Amino acid sequence: MKFEHREIPDGINVTDVHPLKELVVLLSGATILIVALVYILGLSAGFMAPYIPFDTEKRLTASFPVEAPADTAVEHYLQQVTDRVVEVMDLPEEIEVTLHYSDGDTVNAFATLGGNVVVFRGLLQKLPNENALAMLLAHEIAHIKHRDPIVSLTRGVTISAALAVLLGFSDLDLMGEAGVYTMLHFSRTMEQQADSEALQAVYTLYGHTHGASDLFDTISAWHKASGNSEGVEFMQSHPLDQKRIKTLSAQATSKHWPQAGETTPLPQRFIDGLKGQ
Amino acid sequence: MTNLIIFLLLMTLGYLVGQVAEKKHYKSIIQREKRLSGLPTIASRFPPTDRLFDQSLVMGNTVISVDYFKRFIAALRNLLGGRVTSYESLLDRARRESLLRMKQQAEAMGAEYVFNVKYETASISKGRNNAIGSVEVLAYGTALIACGPSDEV
Numbered sequence: 131m132k133f134e135h136r137e138i139p140d141g142i143n144v145t146d147v148h149p150l151k152e153l154v155v156l157l158s159g160a161t162i163l164i165v166a167l168v169y170i171l172g173l174s175a176g177f178m179a180p181y182i183p184f185d186t187e188k189r190l191t192a193s194f195p196v197e198a199p200a201d202t203a204v205e206h207y208l209q210q211v212t213d214r215v216v217e218v219m220d221l222p223e224e225i226e227v228t229l230h231y232s233d234g235d236t237v238n239a240f241a242t243l244g245g246n247v248v249v250f251r252g253l254l255q256k257l258p259n260e261n262a263l264a265m266l267l268a269h270e271i272a273h274i275k276h277r278d279p280i281v282s283l284t285r286g287v288t289i290s291a292a293l294a295v296l297l298g299f300s301d302l303d304l305m306g307e308a309g310v311y312t313m314l315h316f317s318r319t320m321e322q323q324a325d326s327e328a329l330q331a332v333y334t335l336y337g338h339t340h341g342a343s344d345l346f347d348t349i350s351a352w353h354k355a356s357g358n359s360e361g362v363e364f365m366q367s368h369p370l371d372q373k374r375i376k377t378l379s380a381q382a383t384s385k386h387w388p389q390a391g392e393t394t395p396l397p398q399r400f401i402d403g404l405k406g407q
Numbered sequence: 408m409t410n411l412i413i414f415l416l417l418m419t420l421g422y423l424v425g426q427v428a429e430k431k432h433y434k435s436i437i438q439r440e441k442r443l444s445g446l447p448t449i450a451s452r453f454p455p456t457d458r459l460f461d462q463s464l465v466m467g468n469t470v471i472s473v474d475y476f477k478r479f480i481a482a483l484r485n486l487l488g489g490r491v492t493s494y495e496s497l498l499d500r501a502r503r504e505s506l507l508r509m510k511q512q513a514e515a516m517g518a519e520y521v522f523n524v525k526y527e528t529a530s531i532s533k534g535r536n537n538a539i540g541s542v543e544v545l546a547y548g549t550a551l552i553a554c555g556p557s558d559e560v
Binding site: 133134135137143144147149150156157159160163296297302304307 | 446
């Protein structure tokens with residue numbers, strides 16, 4: 131018997147595909163998969179979460195300590211405006227709004243679980259008039275009315291769990307970013323709807339929508355002054371300032387709501403109270 | 408954002424370095440395969456019986472790791488399914504290199520053939536999940552070294 135070396139044809143054990151092409155195909159496939167998954171989960175969470183009774187939502191927050199409201203001129207006035215806003219906003223019966231004033235420099239306000247709205251001194255000090263304050267409160271109360279906090283919580287928990295199962299045990303945690311950016315889309319929609327609802331409330335209260343532009347001009351000016359460039363919209367939880375102002379102005383125009391009018395000044399004791407006097 | 412930059416940096420580095428290393432390795436493999444083509448390696452367990460041979464165990468062992476780029480592609484494959492082409496060249500290189508090392512050892516002994524050639528492949532990332540993407544390939548066989556004419560049998 132004769133034994134000899136036979137050459138093996140080269141490359142039969144390796145598929146000839148360019149690695150970069152493979153990367154593009156796989157990456158776009160995985161991105162589409164994750165975006166679609168997050169979108170579907172996000173939609174279903176948004177559909178189902180509002181069926182959670184408000185009482186249950188309230189019980190979720192019952193265990194968190196909350197500062198007892200002090201009886202100051204500031205809180206008194208805030209409560210007064212809130213009551214007026216709530217009245218025109220047509221909230222479902224079981225929902226109640228609790229306002230909290232926080233003596234912090236943060237330029238922010240937010241609505242959270244259990245109908246709680248928190249406003250910071252930092253933002254209040256920048257507001258030019260009562261109309262802008264009413265717009266701000268109406269925006270946060272609109273979040274409560276739409277059940278946005280519980281929807282966001284449900285959405286966040288569902289989507290993070292799904293992504294953890296899908297990507298948790300691989301080197302692909304980075305692909306989770308595709309999911310995060312998809313989730314922000316829902317957040318921006320919520321903001322837009324809250325803006326629109328708040329504009330309606332401000333119009334009902336004052337007969338014009340001057341407060342809306344005042345509020346967003348204030349926020350936009352602060353963003354610019356603090357050097358926070360807004361960046362790309364798909365990476366933000368809120369729509370860009372200019373876009374919000376434009377959308378609201380378009381809404382007012384289409385409904386023939388006057389966009390200018392006499393503004394109600396903030397009472398002096400409120401302004402003094404914010405300064406800590 | 409920082410995450411993304413680090414990721415892109417590792418991907419680019421992995422791709423460039425990995426490609427250069429792989430091309431260089433293949434070039435060396437092909438060259439050495441040509442040089443050692445006079446020494447047949449045979450899977451059969453039955454050596455020729457016409458002559459007398461000394462027998463000796465010869466083996467070659469290789470451990471190779473993939474680059475960051477290929478590991479990422481393989482991880483994406485885990486998600487979508489299909490041929491993990493990025494690992495194919497890793498295993499191909501490891502097997503051929505091991506065989507070459509075995510043949511080099513046999514050549515140094517003055518062997519005429521290597522019979523009963525076998526491969527063992529092991530992943531050395533056991534227990535570390537995806538932290539290491541490396542394989543070990545061991546090739547071994549029986550080197551036959553001529554020691555006398557056939558009429559002595």
